[in-house]
Amino acid sequence: xxxxxxIVVAFYVIGITTVASALMVxxxxxxxxxxxxxxxxxxxxxxxxxxxxADFVAVAQILIYAGAISVLLVFAVMLTxxxxxxxxxxxxxxxxxxxxxxxxxxxxxxxxxxxxRIASHGQFGATAASLGRAFFKPYIVPFEVASVLLVAAMVxxxxxxxxxxxxxxx
Amino acid sequence: xxxxxxxxxxxxxDIRDLSNLSGKIEQLIRDANGPGWLVFVVxxxxxxxxxxxxxxxxxxxxxxIERRVVGRMQSRxxxxxxxxxxxxxxxxxxxxxxxxxxxxxxxADGLVFSxxxxxxxxxxxxxxxxxxxxxxxxxxxxxAGVIFILALTSLGALAVFAGGYGSNNKYALFGAMRVIxxxxxxxxxxxxxxxxxxxxxxxMNLSGIVLxxxxxxxxxxxxxxxxxxxxxxxxxxxxxxxxxxLAEAESEIAGGYHVEYSGMKFGLFxxxxxxNAVSVSAIIATVFLGGWWFYKxxxxxxxxxxxxxxxxxxxxxxxxxxxxxxxxxxxQLLAFAWKWMxxxxxxNLVLVAAEVLIWNETGVSAGLVLPLYAVIxxxxxxxxxxxxxxxxxxxxxxxxxxxxxxxQIDVPSLPAVxxxxxxxxxxLTEGRSA
Numbered sequence: 001x002x003x004x005x006x007i008v009v010a011f012y013v014i015g016i017t018t019v020a021s022a023l024m025v026x027x028x029x030x031x032x033x034x035x036x037x038x039x040x041x042x043x044x045x046x047x048x049x050x051x052x053x054a055d056f057v058a059v060a061q062i063l064i065y066a067g068a069i070s071v072l073l074v075f076a077v078m079l080t081x082x083x084x085x086x087x088x089x090x091x092x093x094x095x096x097x098x099x100x101x102x103x104x105x106x107x108x109x110x111x112x113x114x115x116x117r118i119a120s121h122g123q124f125g126a127t128a129a130s131l132g133r134a135f136f137k138p139y140i141v142p143f144e145v146a147s148v149l150l151v152a153a154m155v156x157x158x159x160x161x162x163x164x165x166x167x168x169x170x
Numbered sequence: 171x172x173x174x175x176x177x178x179x180x181x182x183x184d185i186r187d188l189s190n191l192s193g194k195i196e197q198l199i200r201d202a203n204g205p206g207w208l209v210f211v212v213x214x215x216x217x218x219x220x221x222x223x224x225x226x227x228x229x230x231x232x233x234x235i236e237r238r239v240v241g242r243m244q245s246r247x248x249x250x251x252x253x254x255x256x257x258x259x260x261x262x263x264x265x266x267x268x269x270x271x272x273x274x275x276x277x278a279d280g281l282v283f284s285x286x287x288x289x290x291x292x293x294x295x296x297x298x299x300x301x302x303x304x305x306x307x308x309x310x311x312x313x314a315g316v317i318f319i320l321a322l323t324s325l326g327a328l329a330v331f332a333g334g335y336g337s338n339n340k341y342a343l344f345g346a347m348r349v350i351x352x353x354x355x356x357x358x359x360x361x362x363x364x365x366x367x368x369x370x371x372x373x374m375n376l377s378g379i380v381l382x383x384x385x386x387x388x389x390x391x392x393x394x395x396x397x398x399x400x401x402x403x404x405x406x407x408x409x410x411x412x413x414x415x416l417a418e419a420e421s422e423i424a425g426g427y428h429v430e431y432s433g434m435k436f437g438l439f440x441x442x443x444x445x446n447a448v449s450v451s452a453i454i455a456t457v458f459l460g461g462w463w464f465y466k467x468x469x470x471x472x473x474x475x476x477x478x479x480x481x482x483x484x485x486x487x488x489x490x491x492x493x494x495x496x497x498x499x500x501x502q503l504l505a506f507a508w509k510w511m512x513x514x515x516x517x518n519l520v521l522v523a524a525e526v527l528i529w530n531e532t533g534v535s536a537g538l539v540l541p542l543y544a545v546i547x548x549x550x551x552x553x554x555x556x557x558x559x560x561x562x563x564x565x566x567x568x569x570x571x572x573x574x575x576x577x578q579i580d581v582p583s584l585p586a587v588x589x590x591x592x593x594x595x596x597x598l599t600e601g602r603s604a
Contacts, residue, residue, distance in 0.1 A: 006207065032335055036282065039328065056314040056374075059321050067324030068357070071350055074331060078347065128314055128374055 011051050018044030031080075035073045042066045056128040191216075217309035221298045224478075229444045233260040236444075236489050243493035264437065272433035279336040286333030287431070287438035293322040293329075294446040301452050302377040304462045304473030315376040316364050319453055320357075323408055326446060327353035330410075333439070334427035345426020348416045348500055352407050355507035360404040362515035363397035366522040367457055370394065376456055384463035386536050391458040392544045396518045396551035398458050400511050402487070405450045407503065410443065412492040416500050447488055448481060455480035509562055514554055521550060 021040040028034050042065035049058035135143045195216070196209050234249065234257060241248025249256035274283060300315045302308040312318050327349045334346025367390055368374050371382040383389055391398050407414035418426035428439045455461060459480045462473025498506070525546075529539050 030279075032279075033282070036332060055312060056317065059312075059314045059317040063317055063321035063324060066328070067321055068354075070328055071324075071331075071354055074328075074350055075354075128317075 007051055011048070014044050014047035014051065018048065031077045032074070035070060035077060038073065039066050039070045042070070054127055056131060214309070217299070220303075221309060222295065225295055225298065225445055225448065228448050229441045230260045230264070232444045232448065232485070233263065235485075236492070239486070239489045240493040243490070267437035267440075268434055270433040272435055273430075275338060275430050277338045278430065279338060282332050282336035283430075284435070286329050286336055287435050287442065289329035289332065290326055291438055291442040291445065293325045294442055294449045297322050297449040298452065300376055301456050301477075302380050302461055302473075303477055305468075307462070307473065308377050311375065311377055314374050316368055316374045316379075316457075319376075320361055320364065323360075323405075323446075323450070324353060324357055326442075327408070330427050333431070337427070337430035339430050341423040341425070341429050342427050344423045345416075345418060345429070349410070349427065351500070351504060352414065352416065352507075355504050356404040356407045356511075359400050359507060359511035359515045360408070362512070362519055363401040363404070364457065366394060366397045366515075366519050369519070369522050369526055372526075376461075379457055380461040380463055383460040384468075386540055387465065388540050388544075389458060389460045393540060393547060394458075394518075394522065395548050396514065396554065398454070399551070400515050400518075401454065401458075404507070404511065405454070406488060406491060407507070409446050409450055409488070411447065411488060412497060413495040414498060414503055416497065416503060447485060451481045451484035451488065452477075454484045459484070510558055514558065517554060518547075518550075521547070 018041050021037045021044060024037040025034045025041065028037065043062060046058040046061040046066070049055075049061060195212055199209050199212060237259070238248040238256070249259035252258035252262045274280065297319055299309045300312045300318050302311075330349045331346040334342040334344075334349070337343075367379065370390065370393065371379045373379060373382065379390070410416075410418060416422075416426075418428065423429070428436055431439060455477060461480070462468055462477045464476045464480075468476055525543055529543075
């Protein structure tokens with residue numbers, strides 16, 4: 001059983017902030033506001049990782065999502081024409097709501113259905129080292145596949161943006 | 171002699187070792203059977219108060235240091251009217267900023283506009299929390315400390331973007347987009363530079379990195395000069411300091427992201443830039459120069475004093491580059507990151523990985539290996555820089571191929587413009603008669 005009231009309070013505060021800002025992403029009209037709320041929600045997820053004593057994952061979450069992915073989204077929003085920069089009404093609104101509701105239902109069902117193993121209380125070791133070992137020993141194949149996939153995506157992006165007739169000078 | 175050398179007493183009132191004081195307070199709470207969380211709260215508050223007061227004082231003093239030193243380098247006097255040596259100038263500046271009216275454009279995005287200065291200041295202060303100020307003197311001894319630092323420094327740019335976008339001004343938006351572009355490019359070399367150090371010292375904990383340097387009596391700067399250069403350049407780009415201050419560039423885009431800010435909101439941006447400079451100096455001092463450790467000196471002088479000394483040594487380098495180098499163009503700066511620093515950082519990483527592997531496999535003593543690696547890495551860094559200049563650098567030519575003079579350029583003649591009806595500039599004549 002969890003007994004630390006501080007952890008419980010922290011979990012609820014962070015959890016409510018995360019979910020509320022995630023809802024605001026869909027609710028606000030200005031796309032840049034949506035990106036900023038998304039960053040807040042990413043930071044909230046990092047806070048939940050901190051509550052779970054997964055410090056490396058938390059910090060990596062901030063570095064990658066709040067730092068890098070958000071910058072990517074800012075680029076994407078700034079490069080769209082100003083007319084499309086608001087979260088406008090679309091015909092897909094009702095189907096999207098239904099789909100989101102279904103995903104939520106499945107997630108809640110899985111959460112209640114799974115027999116969770118409760119971790120014992122106490123000191124957690126350094127998570128970065130064990131993560132590294134896990135990546136390079138048992139999960140080496142998925143790790144390499146993901147790396148190759150990312151490289152392929154990068155090469156593909158460069159190939160797509162390279163226009164015909166451009167001189168080859170790098 | 172040892173008694174003479176140990177100036178530090180273990181009395182709680184000895185401010186030269188602050189951990190005595192906090193230890194005393196914690197002991198008092200434990201003796202009084204206070205609740206366990208109170209110890210954590212009190213020690214967290216003490217550490218935070220110490221860090222915030224250091225940053226507050228540093229932000230005030232550094233304005234003066236920076237202006238005086240840059241003035242000296244540029245054959246000027248710098249501030250010298252308010253108080254002795256102009257020492258009260260920052261106080262006068264701060265009072266002026268506080269009295270100024272805080273304006274907000276009507277078309278600005280209110281909340282984003284107001285939150286941006288705060289969001290810009292916070293990461294710089296938070297970085298200080300994970301840095302060790304002495305043996306066992308880190309506020310938060312985070313295991314993933316290096317990644318924590320990198321994560322926080324990447325957040326600052328988003329705050330700058332929010333400020334530039336929220337101002338709803340085209341110059342501010344130019345500055346904001348430049349910040350984002352610079353962040354994307356310069357994050358990669360800085361991460362790779364620190365990754366090499368993490369690989370070499372075998373830990374991401376900043377206290378661990380300092381202890382590694384203290385154990386082998388080697389500042390990592392000596393063993394890995396190339397990451398130092400790379401990290402120094404990329405952090406000065408992330409800090410928006412003058413060789414790379416394209417985001418504000420007064421002469422091009424009129425102050426960039428903070429063009430619409432005034433009063434204390436502008437003051438916060440200004441202070442945050444100084445705070446971030448101190449934080450990055452502190453990171454470099456910790457990671458490359460050994461933090462609170464300095465050979466035998468840390469047994470005599472408290473570690474935080476050595477650390478502050480090192481912070482200011484690195485800060486002087488930042489002021490030096492600011493005082494002497496001209497500003498880059500944005501394409502030069504971005505190309506420099508992609509074409510020079512990122513490949514160099516990758517090559518350096520490969521070399522460091524090979525060195526660590528050799529060291530671990532052969533088990534040669536550190537006294538032999540570290541000087542050898544220092545020589546190899548310095549030679550490698552020099553050779554790499556020279557090779558890159560030969561391959562990628564601008565070609566020297568006695569007779570430039572590009573046309574230098576306006577008169578040499580063949581400008582197509584403009585189509586004839588029909589004379590306007592209101593010829594004769596009535597405004598001018600009116601002004602003359604009045």
